Amino acid sequence: MNLFEHIGRYFGMLKSVFSRPEKGKVFRKMFFSEVDSIVINSIPLVAFLSVFMGGVISLQTAANMGSPLLPEYTIGYITRSSTILEFSPTIISLILAGKIGSNIASEVGTMRVTEQIDALEIMGVNSMSYLMMPKILATTLFLPFVVVISMALCLVGGWIAGVQSGLYSTETYLIGIKAFWYEDQFYLYYALCKTMIFGFLITSIPGYFGYYTKGGSLEVGRSSTSAVVASSVAILVANYILTQLILV
């Protein structure tokens, strides 16, 4: 299949995914179960990565600020801007595309090759909607909360790294964090909007690859890899398009 056939089939799948669930009660239960397994379970990894990345961003900024004309609070300002604009929404989404994406593709792919999806269809269940809608909605709606947590922890990481290494004081860092916030708060809305789009991509694309897996366990592995690659590429392309549309 060429790229355009994949894209066409992907949108065809989305049409089936977003159809009315067979039973609202079952859907609600699955939705909250997915919020827990996809979103809440990702928080420890995201927290760990965010603290360390925040530290690295601030240390690298401090190390590259050779000019005495630049005020010291610029370090905090740059850490905040980098975190909100790119690190938390994009890098965290890319990392989660690996974690969540491979999980979804292999879960759905295994269901396909072991005929569990056929069993759902025979019973009269819309298998695409049943399997994917709770995952897609849970991630799309709740990933922004994870990203907000990541942003906060990134700034904490930057503060800890800078202060303990003696590169700047807490006061200077806080001045940088708060600098030009009134003008820049739009960045936060931009970041959260694109996080929702990324959340949609990192669940729907692996779902697609898993659903159309053919063969056995080897193909499930291949689907999982393809899903992670495709969703990472989709995130980067979407990031560029959204930046052009919203920010420029």
Add this chain to the structure above:
Amino acid sequence: MIEVTNISKSFGDTQILFDIDAKFTEGQVNLIIGASGQGKSVLTKCIVGLHEVDEGGAVLYDGRDFSAMNRSERIEIRKEIGMLFQGSALFDSLTVEENVAFPLKMFTDMSNEEMRERANFCLNRVDIIDKNELLPAECSGGMQKRIAIARAIAMNPKYLFCDEPNSGLDPKTSILIDNLIKEITYEYNMTTVVITHDMNSVMEIGDHIIFINQGRKWWQGNNKEIIRTDNKQVVEFVYASSFMKNLREKLING
């Protein structure tokens, strides 16, 4: 009754099924037999709608043209179908009881208590007792098949499909599964369609047998007629081993 008329199926340039006509009667165990790769599973998937039949073919469930229906109309018929898959196809993440109660949860307004009662009734019917909280991976192959039968009958289906129910099972468990399918078919007056390679099943439960060869219906009859048939392909398939050949000769010669 399920009636299929002029069923052909192609995948790209490769034609798998050629103009198959068949009737599967209610209250009988209908077998589809044939060597591997001859189109038995494709035929069954066409009948249950997992594959679309080529133009000109029709699948009628008690006169209702399933192949001409849209998705929502098909769902109503699918609620009347139970299917036992070759690999059982139990949902890995659900317990035994949850697997059996799954169709009830999706399509009925039963309370949790009623669903549990019905699930336990179906599990007892297939002799699965006190295993409700196990996961499918914790059950043996034979148990998984029986749980899958319990799930298939949970909604009181009118039509039951079994795709190689004996594959991977020891002879004793195979006989148990065969007898279970037979008993359930007679008890609930279902239209049962079984795909099998197992000659023991053919002899034990074959009320009506269709032999598929090279994508075509080659022969039909019952488990008594298959002993005396002189159809070359059927004889070569059913009596492939010398033991079976000798057995046939003894049966024919009384």
